Amino acid sequence: MPTPEEFRxxxxxxxxxxxxxxxxxxxxxAVDHHRLxxxxxxxxYTLYVFVVASHRPGVEGAEDALTAxxxxxxxxxxxxxxxxxxxxxxxxxxxxxxxxxxxxxxxAGADWQEREQFDLVGVRFAGHPDPRRLMLPEDWEGHPLRxxxxxxxxxxxxx
Amino acid sequence: xxxxxxxxxxxxxxASAARLGVDPHRDLSDYDPEADLMVLNMGPQHPSTHxxxxxxxxxxGETIVRAVPYVGYLHRGVEKLLEELTxxxxxxxxxxxxxxxPMTNEQAINMAFEALLGxxxxxxxxxxRTLFAEMQRIASHLLWLSTFGIDMGxxxxxxxxxxxxxxxxxxxxxxxFELVTGARFHYxxxxxxxxxxxxxxxxxxxxxxxxxxxxxRIDEYLELSTTNSIFVARTRGVGILPKELALELxxxxxxxxxxxxxxxxxRDAPFxxxxxxxxxxxxxxxxxxxSRALVRVREMKESIRLSKLLVDGIPEGPICGARxxxxxxxxxxxxxxxxxxxxTPRGELGTYVIxxxxxKAASPYRLKIRxxxxxxxxxxxxxxxxHSISDTVVIxxxxxxxxxxxxR
Amino acid sequence: MAVDESDRNYEHPLYSMPGLSVxxxxxxxxxxxxxxxxxxxxxxxxxxxxxxLMATAASRVDADRMGTIIRGTPRxxxxxxxxxxxxxxxxxxVLKLWEQMPEPKWCIAMxxxxxxxxxxRDIYSVIPGIDTAIPVDVYIPGxxxxxxxxxxxxxxxxEKVRAVRGGEWAPKDERPETEAMQKTAPxxxxxxxxxxxxxxxxxxxxxxxxxxxxxxxxxxxxAPPLAAPQETSDAITTQAPTETSEGxxxxxxxxxxxxx
Numbered sequence: 001m002p003t004p005e006e007f008r009x010x011x012x013x014x015x016x017x018x019x020x021x022x023x024x025x026x027x028x029x030a031v032d033h034h035r036l037x038x039x040x041x042x043x044x045y046t047l048y049v050f051v052v053a054s055h056r057p058g059v060e061g062a063e064d065a066l067t068a069x070x071x072x073x074x075x076x077x078x079x080x081x082x083x084x085x086x087x088x089x090x091x092x093x094x095x096x097x098x099x100x101x102x103x104x105x106x107x108a109g110a111d112w113q114e115r116e117q118f119d120l121v122g123v124r125f126a127g128h129p130d131p132r133r134l135m136l137p138e139d140w141e142g143h144p145l146r147x148x149x150x151x152x153x154x155x156x157x158x159x
Numbered sequence: 160x161x162x163x164x165x166x167x168x169x170x171x172x173x174a175s176a177a178r179l180g181v182d183p184h185r186d187l188s189d190y191d192p193e194a195d196l197m198v199l200n201m202g203p204q205h206p207s208t209h210x211x212x213x214x215x216x217x218x219x220g221e222t223i224v225r226a227v228p229y230v231g232y233l234h235r236g237v238e239k240l241l242e243e244l245t246x247x248x249x250x251x252x253x254x255x256x257x258x259x260x261p262m263t264n265e266q267a268i269n270m271a272f273e274a275l276l277g278x279x280x281x282x283x284x285x286x287x288r289t290l291f292a293e294m295q296r297i298a299s300h301l302l303w304l305s306t307f308g309i310d311m312g313x314x315x316x317x318x319x320x321x322x323x324x325x326x327x328x329x330x331x332x333x334x335x336f337e338l339v340t341g342a343r344f345h346y347x348x349x350x351x352x353x354x355x356x357x358x359x360x361x362x363x364x365x366x367x368x369x370x371x372x373x374x375x376r377i378d379e380y381l382e383l384s385t386t387n388s389i390f391v392a393r394t395r396g397v398g399i400l401p402k403e404l405a406l407e408l409x410x411x412x413x414x415x416x417x418x419x420x421x422x423x424x425x426r427d428a429p430f431x432x433x434x435x436x437x438x439x440x441x442x443x444x445x446x447x448x449x450s451r452a453l454v455r456v457r458e459m460k461e462s463i464r465l466s467k468l469l470v471d472g473i474p475e476g477p478i479c480g481a482r483x484x485x486x487x488x489x490x491x492x493x494x495x496x497x498x499x500x501x502x503t504p505r506g507e508l509g510t511y512v513i514x515x516x517x518x519k520a521a522s523p524y525r526l527k528i529r530x531x532x533x534x535x536x537x538x539x540x541x542x543x544x545x546h547s548i549s550d551t552v553v554i555x556x557x558x559x560x561x562x563x564x565x566x567r
Numbered sequence: 568m569a570v571d572e573s574d575r576n577y578e579h580p581l582y583s584m585p586g587l588s589v590x591x592x593x594x595x596x597x598x599x600x601x602x603x604x605x606x607x608x609x610x611x612x613x614x615x616x617x618x619x620l621m622a623t624a625a626s627r628v629d630a631d632r633m634g635t636i637i638r639g640t641p642r643x644x645x646x647x648x649x650x651x652x653x654x655x656x657x658x659x660x661v662l663k664l665w666e667q668m669p670e671p672k673w674c675i676a677m678x679x680x681x682x683x684x685x686x687x688r689d690i691y692s693v694i695p696g697i698d699t700a701i702p703v704d705v706y707i708p709g710x711x712x713x714x715x716x717x718x719x720x721x722x723x724x725x726e727k728v729r730a731v732r733g734g735e736w737a738p739k740d741e742r743p744e745t746e747a748m749q750k751t752a753p754x755x756x757x758x759x760x761x762x763x764x765x766x767x768x769x770x771x772x773x774x775x776x777x778x779x780x781x782x783x784x785x786x787x788x789x790a791p792p793l794a795a796p797q798e799t800s801d802a803i804t805t806q807a808p809t810e811t812s813e814g815x816x817x818x819x820x821x822x823x824x825x826x827x
Contacts, residue, residue, distance in 0.1 A: 023495035023496065023497075024494075024495065025498075046403075046407070047406045047409060047411070048407055048409035049409055049509065050409075050509055050511060050527065050529040052511045052525070052527035054513055054524065054525035075496070075511065077498060081406060081422040082422075082427075083427060084427065085422065085427035085428040087428075087498070087500075106407075107408075107409070108183075108407045108408050109408035109410075109537060111183070111537065112533065112534075112537045113409070116533075120238070129184050130184050133231075134230060135231035135234040135566060135692075136234060136656065137231075144236060144691050144692070145238060145239055145525070149691075150691075151239050151240070151243060151691060152689040152690070152691065152754075153691045154754050155691065155692070156755075156767075157774065158655045158658045158659075158694045158699075158700070158755065158774075159655060159691075159694045159695055159699075159754055159755060203660055204611065204661075204664060206610075206639040210612075210614070210617070211613045231654075231656055232613070232654060232656050232657045233613055233614055233651075233652060233657070234654055235652050235687045235692065235693055236687070236690035236691055236692050239690060239691070240686070240687070240690055258614060258618055302618070322621075322625060326626055327625070330625075330626075330627050343713060344615065344711055345710060345711070562613075563614045
């Protein structure tokens, strides 16, 4: 049965996480995203829960190159369907032009969830078998949940 | 007939397709050229799609060889709208997401905000929320049973018999909610830190009377369905969802429990008053449509038992733990992220909220609602191949999707 | 194909038969009686209001007793009840289904989403009221309206059908355009509005006809130029793109939501 201590030890030993905060899930390197999901699935986190991407626009004059150019922060959650229903959440940061490894080969549910995040936020997944929009029409322009997308963008002839 | 019988993954299929037996992106160009392949479109406006949901079925004769679902016909941009509004303004918006169980939606978003803002909910409010959630579960499952009766066509003694009967019972529960909140449908009764409306005098007695009546009726429906040979023939062995596939797809709630996974957030990760009462989790091993129906009907009976326990055990005390709301920007979260999940009639409804948004941090920066219905619908490409067209409606109905929640 | 707004006064073929005017009046009364008491409903149910529409057809309220039966196909129906939010992705389908209904036909906009878009009206994917695409006869406010309200709306429609067939009905005068109304006008003007360009109607119909191609092709190729969307000045508009804006929180939206 997976425990939070085990998850913490795994991230500290194998994935180089040193900062822990009660308010935020741990942040790992984007290259380790797929490997962590694979390890967790072996350790009993077999229920695919969610993936959520949030757009952070670039900040002028920031020291960090990623912050200056703007990035997408992606949080993923897996759950163990055991007695304590342990939840493992981690975050990764990817640049706006970069691609992140897809989890479809591990979790079939990631197919639609990643399509939705691509549709609404514009994060791209490398190796996704069906990279189409999910919610909006195929000919839609832009990604609505980005910060620079106005909520009342017109879409003639309908609105 | 099983879902994997028609499995012929093409060479380009990803590794997951080989593992799961069915390739949802199956390329039909190498299909038998002698076969009379046909594409049938179902939806987005179809009486049996439970909302605006479109299904493209590739048929070989009457057998489905590939099913492609399309969602998004009710995409209303709720997540974007909630970024513009403040925390206290969010409750009436999420009512409209899962419009068959608005109570649990309100709870989900308010629990997430309470976790982000660090606000405690008093014990009386926690009991009331749990009670409302359980009664909402009965109403939601009754609506599912009524529409499933229509989906089954004449199998239950005429298309709308079960529909008429179940809606009668559902109205009684809505009447009880109306007594508390004043609204029939979209209640807006939860707020950050507790509830807005206290229960009126004499309400508990009415709850007991109503639930006793509904309990006797549910026994009737259980007998009506399980002893009906047509009902059993059309559901047993149809749409089998294996345990591993259900977990991978992120399917939760009654569908997962009908596939033999003993997992229920009410017992495994207790929230509200569930840590003070014992929930008997209903499971079935087979994973077919009959199992899903049985699990839901038994859950109704279990919810009736829990509701009676809860309505008797509501403690005295305040119903809201936060200061009364004076202005919309009262609660602020400069940073932090929280994910809170609870068990709704359709499964795990999660809310991922990131603080530090607009209106001087009184809005969420990003808010994601994890919809159980969308995950359930994503099982269709795996469930449908190998079945005939007439089974499509039964399988879709047994998943109990609500498009307002799936599309948001 | 096109929705001809001027043809709301439906004329029965019996009217044109010579020498039958006296007899036709009596026959027409019978036909009116039949038409008003068998308004079959096509449930364009997309969201929450659809559940209340089901409740109206169910045991407690029982719309069947006034001859209103919900049918699954538009070809058998007289009334389209638009119950729920209509999105940009769904709107061409609604228009296409409306065209498939035989004349005479009526439309009921049920709930605030179908009337104006409700609080989704400013969102990128929601059309601000179904009457920007199809003509509406009866509006039933509420979020969602109770089944009793829907019954009242159906009775209002019966009265209207009676009046139209009796030749008494005339459209209401244009409502006075107050400042508040101009503020909340949808970006696409409503069907009966004088500001509406026929190009918009044409583009909508083309979009409904070519579902497979999508709206972009129609727009990109030889489609006529669209009317420029009106400037709307709402609280949400002013603060949309930037992070630092303030002041939207004083908007009265909270009261609206409490009523909903």
